[in-house]
Amino acid sequence: MYELVQVADRSYYINCPAKIGLIRLNDDEVCLIDSGSDKEAGRKVRQVLDANQWKLRAIYNTHSNADHIGGNKYLQAQTGCRIFAPGIEHDFTRHTILEPSFLFGAFPPKELRHKFLLAQESDAEYLTEECLPDGITSIPLKGHFFDMIGFRDSDDVVYLADCLSSEETLEKYGISFIYDVAAYLDTLEQVKTMEAKMFIPAHARETDNIAPLAQINIDKVHEVAEHILSVCGEPLCFEYILQKMFTVYGLGMNFEQYALVGSTVRSYLAWLKDDGRLTVEFDNNMLLWRKG
Numbered sequence: 001m002y003e004l005v006q007v008a009d010r011s012y013y014i015n016c017p018a019k020i021g022l023i024r025l026n027d028d029e030v031c032l033i034d035s036g037s038d039k040e041a042g043r044k045v046r047q048v049l050d051a052n053q054w055k056l057r058a059i060y061n062t063h064s065n066a067d068h069i070g071g072n073k074y075l076q077a078q079t080g081c082r083i084f085a086p087g088i089e090h091d092f093t094r095h096t097i098l099e100p101s102f103l104f105g106a107f108p109p110k111e112l113r114h115k116f117l118l119a120q121e122s123d124a125e126y127l128t129e130e131c132l133p134d135g136i137t138s139i140p141l142k143g144h145f146f147d148m149i150g151f152r153d154s155d156d157v158v159y160l161a162d163c164l165s166s167e168e169t170l171e172k173y174g175i176s177f178i179y180d181v182a183a184y185l186d187t188l189e190q191v192k193t194m195e196a197k198m199f200i201p202a203h204a205r206e207t208d209n210i211a212p213l214a215q216i217n218i219d220k221v222h223e224v225a226e227h228i229l230s231v232c233g234e235p236l237c238f239e240y241i242l243q244k245m246f247t248v249y250g251l252g253m254n255f256e257q258y259a260l261v262g263s264t265v266r267s268y269l270a271w272l273k274d275d276g277r278l279t280v281e282f283d284n285n286m287l288l289w290r291k292g
Contacts (some may be wrong), residue, residue: 002044004052007198007206008155014048016041018067018202021151021159025057025133032059033159034202035071040113042071046078060127061085062141062161063148064092066099068202070115072122084127086138089146093124103259111255140229143184143190144177163187164213166204168193170220174249178264181221181271188218196278225277228268235281235288241265 004022006012014020014036030049049056053149056079061069064085065115072083072093085093092098100108100117111117125131125217127149129138135154139228142148151159163184165176178184192214200208207213224245231244242265246253251261269289279292 002041002048004048005079005206007200008153008157011153011155011198013159013200013206013216014045014193016044018162019200020045020071021131021200022038023136023153023210024054027066028053028055031057031133031136032075033073034062034068034161035059037067037119038070039074039120042074042078045071045075049079055079056081057133058082058084058131058137060132060151061089061093061124061151061200062159063145064099065145065162066077066094066115066119068161069093069096070119072124074121076122079081083122083124084131085124086127088147089147089182090124090126092146093119094121094258096121103263105263108259109255110257116258117256135292139185140204143182143187145179145202158194158196158199158210159174160199160201161206162202163191164201164204164210164217166201166222169203169211170216171250173260175245175251175264176217176220176259177226177282178221178267181225181267183275185218185221187261188214188221192218224241225268225272228265228272229273229277232278232289232291233282235290237286238262241269241289 001015002016004012005015009022012022016036020036022030058081087122096119100112104112137152139150141150144162148161150161192211198206198208200206227248242262245265277292279290281288
């Protein structure tokens with residue numbers, strides 16, 4: 001874990017639960033794509049930098065989920081590097097209480113205020129194309145989170161953040177986190193047509209052909225949607241729909257899964273309603289969902 005893997009002349013990743021991209025800018029300086037889950041991840045990254053006598057110029061965050069920004073504060077304090085994050089992700093990175101609050105829909109209980117959902121705040125700057133080093137461009141990858149992006153570097157290596165889950169993860173958990181289902185499907189269709197020397201998804205194996213995995217993720221979205229529609233043959237409240245989805249995919253309920261899967265199921269409900277496949281009604285002061 002945390003070994004450095006080279007995939008092209010200047011392109012690397014640090015192998016960890018959420019892969020950290022590393023791009024060599026010159027003989028002495030590098031930048032990171034994300035920073036890992038916490039201070040300990042930051043220490044591991046620092047060891048990689050020191051072993052290669054590299055100076056960290058900047059961290060470019062793809063999005064603000066805690067497992068991608070958790071090493072920011074430590075690395076910035078240790079190296080003086082700059083941190084950049086796009087769009088709304090910039091605000092979530094500077095004010096990390098926003099992530100568990102968004103997931104819970106209110107002030108989060110202590111069971112959600114931990115490092116896996118609540119990273120340490122870091123002094124991030126707003127990312128623009130002018131902030132990127134020569135040869136690196138950003139790629140909009142909306143859907144998984146608000147303004148998530150990926151990057152393509154001068155070696156034609158593409159870092160895809162969280163826009164894809166591995167086939168094994170989808171098989172094990174069934175429902176991957178999605179904020180905007182329609183945007184997510186658009187992103188997957190875009191990714192499916194991409195060509196590059198190598199693709200580095202954060203939570204799947206590197207590959208030079210991303211289309212098959214993109215299609216697997218697309219198919220899984222439609223599968224989850226069909227399961228939701230199948231349980232909404234009669235008017236049901238959200239909690240019952242959520243219970244049924246946990247049962248369908250063999251998931252165990254706890255606060256973290258309630259927040260993550262619950263937020264995702266709400267996103268599916270909104271998408272299916274806007275698409276005309278679900279309707280809503282208010283009965284006895286309850287919001288009920290029903291197949292249209």
